[in-house]
Amino acid sequence: MRVLVTGGAGYIGSHTLVELLSAGHEVCVIDNHANSSPEALVRVAGIAGRDLGSHVLDIRDTAALAAVAQGFRPDAVIHFAGLKAVGEGEENPLAYYEVNVGGTLSLLRAMEAAGCGRIIFSSSATVYGMPQYLPYDEDHPLAPVSVYGRTKRQAEDILRDWAAARGRAGAPAAAILLRYFNPTGAHESGRIGEDPRGEPQNLMPYLAQVATGRRAALRIFGDDWPTPDGTGIRDYIHVVDLARAHVAALERAAQATGTEVYNIGTGRGVSVREMLAAFSRAAGRALPHEIAPRRPGDLAESRAACARAAEVLGWRAEYGLTEMVESLWRWQSANPDGYGG
Numbered sequence: 378m379r380v381l382v383t384g385g386a387g388y389i390g391s392h393t394l395v396e397l398l399s400a401g402h403e404v405c406v407i408d409n410h411a412n413s414s415p416e417a418l419v420r421v422a423g424i425a426g427r428d429l430g431s432h433v434l435d436i437r438d439t440a441a442l443a444a445v446a447q448g449f450r451p452d453a454v455i456h457f458a459g460l461k462a463v464g465e466g467e468e469n470p471l472a473y474y475e476v477n478v479g480g481t482l483s484l485l486r487a488m489e490a491a492g493c494g495r496i497i498f499s500s501s502a503t504v505y506g507m508p509q510y511l512p513y514d515e516d517h518p519l520a521p522v523s524v525y526g527r528t529k530r531q532a533e534d535i536l537r538d539w540a541a542a543r544g545r546a547g548a549p550a551a552a553i554l555l556r557y558f559n560p561t562g563a564h565e566s567g568r569i570g571e572d573p574r575g576e577p578q579n580l581m582p583y584l585a586q587v588a589t590g591r592r593a594a595l596r597i598f599g600d601d602w603p604t605p606d607g608t609g610i611r612d613y614i615h616v617v618d619l620a621r622a623h624v625a626a627l628e629r630a631a632q633a634t635g636t637e638v639y640n641i642g643t644g645r646g647v648s649v650r651e652m653l654a655a656f657s658r659a660a661g662r663a664l665p666h667e668i669a670p671r672r673p674g675d676l677a678e679s680r681a682a683c684a685r686a687a688e689v690l691g692w693r694a695e696y697g698l699t700e701m702v703e704s705l706w707r708w709q710s711a712n713p714d715g716y717g718g
């Protein structure tokens with residue numbers, strides 16, 4: 378298929394490009410590099426042994442986006458572009474609504490101009506909010522507790538309304554909403570990986586920078602949570618598994634109409650202490666850490682029910698914790714300054 382990929386130079390986008398190219402798809406990337414390096418695309422082409430088209434532009438520039446889409450004539454769009462730092466969203470909500478919600482509207486306008494009616498959207502487990510039960514299934518009520526989470530829920534609503542209206546108008550569309558849990562790890566080559574700007578806000582990139590010596594110690598945000606070891610539990614998913622879920626979703630989008638929602642995780646919970654131990658093993662030394670107060674807005678536990686993706690998409694995660702931490706360490710130790718090094 379011909380696939381337009383917004384945000385393709387980012388962490389999840391770059392890994393997905395490798396899988397798309399390896400599966401024989403034609404890709405065209407849109408990215409303004411607000412949070413990525415063009416070097417990621419050079420490395421993707423090197424790993425896949427194939428060229429890819431790319432355009433440096435902002436998804437909010439509807440006219441430019443429509444021109445690219447009309448030229449490329451995509452069969453489907455994978456929409457990664459967005460802002461994702463939870464704390465930054467609280468400080469600057471307008472930027473988050475503009476890019477994540479406004480950018481999605483702009484993209485749909487450009488797709489209409491190019492006659493494209495299939496989209497796969499990067500949503501997040503954060504749309505669920507406080508768990509009413511665990512694991513979260515796709516029917517769990519949506520009550521996001523952050524600006525970032527609300528932008529994702531609003532974008533989901535827009536996509537759902539758009540697909541329904543197109544169906545009623547006799548121009549069926551497919552919107553596949555993938556709710557990612559906690560992506561981590563890197564491509565096995567160690568050539569592409571997560572490259573956050575500034576101080577990492579998430580556990581895995583922070584741990585990786587402690588291991589290279591760039592950060593002094595991991596702060597564990599609370600050891601008094603109602604979990605077996607008192608630290609927060611998350612459902613970490615290898616980024617290559619996540620990338621492959623997009624290839625499966627693309628195949629599904631070719632046949633489906635309307636909106637479909639899938640959790641993308643492993644179903645397995647890992648605590649901060651378990652992750653620290655696993656990453657220390659991969660890095661070959663005990664990593665410094667200290668107990669810090671709980672982080673505002675944090676959840677004790679998050680875990681996915683993944684049966685729907687297995688049944689309908691035929692996708693399930695293949696990699697475990699060892700592959701996640703070893704691949705992350707391979708990337709981080711070979712590229713201590715990310716793409717800037």
Ligand code: NAD
Nearest residue numbers: 384387388389409410411412413435436458459461499501
């Ligand atoms: P990322 O920041 O590495 O990638 C996003 C890409 O979008 C970057 O290359 C960035 O330059 C680009 N971008 C941002 N604003 C843009 C704009 N206005 N126009 C064009 N390009 C723009 O993030 P990621 O981790 O790869 O996440 C990809 C998507 O998945 C995001 O939508 C994110 O919200 C979602 N998501 C990520 C996680 C996670 O933990 N990484 C979890 C759930 C959902």
Ligand code: UDP
Nearest residue numbers: 578579580581583596597598609610649675
């Ligand atoms: N966490 C931590 N120290 C950090 C970053 C995160 O202890 O420097 C904990 C956090 O409290 C949570 C888990 O690690 O229990 C995962 O946090 P992350 O921000 O990576 O993911 P999210 O909370 O968004 O699912």
